[in-house]
Amino acid sequence: MKAIIEFNLDEPDDIEAHKRFTNLNAVYIALWEFDQEMRRQIKYNSENYDPEQLDALDKLRAKFHEILHDNQIKID
Numbered sequence: 001m002k003a004i005i006e007f008n009l010d011e012p013d014d015i016e017a018h019k020r021f022t023n024l025n026a027v028y029i030a031l032w033e034f035d036q037e038m039r040r041q042i043k044y045n046s047e048n049y050d051p052e053q054l055d056a057l058d059k060l061r062a063k064f065h066e067i068l069h070d071n072q073i074k075i076d
Contacts, residue, residue, distance in 0.1 A: 032075045035064065 007018040038061040046054055068075060 028075065031068070031073070035061070035075060038064070 005021065007014040007021070009015055009018060038057060041049070042054065042057055042061065049057065
């Protein structure tokens with residue numbers, strides 16, 4: 001089974017779509033690294049935050065996961 005994706009690189013919209021497509025792996029890695037950094041801060045560096053900051057960080061990570069889920073993106 002094959003999937004072939006074509007872009008007409010004479011068309012400005014296709015040029016931009018091609019750039020986004022070729023950067024998808026880097027975007028995936030950046031999303032995963034951001035999630036892991038938030039996890040590390042919550043789990044291992046909680047003493048560096050006051051309770052309100054830690055709660056905000058936890059809520060931010062939950063919202064991040066919600067946005068990923070809503071867009072059918074799995075980073076694990």
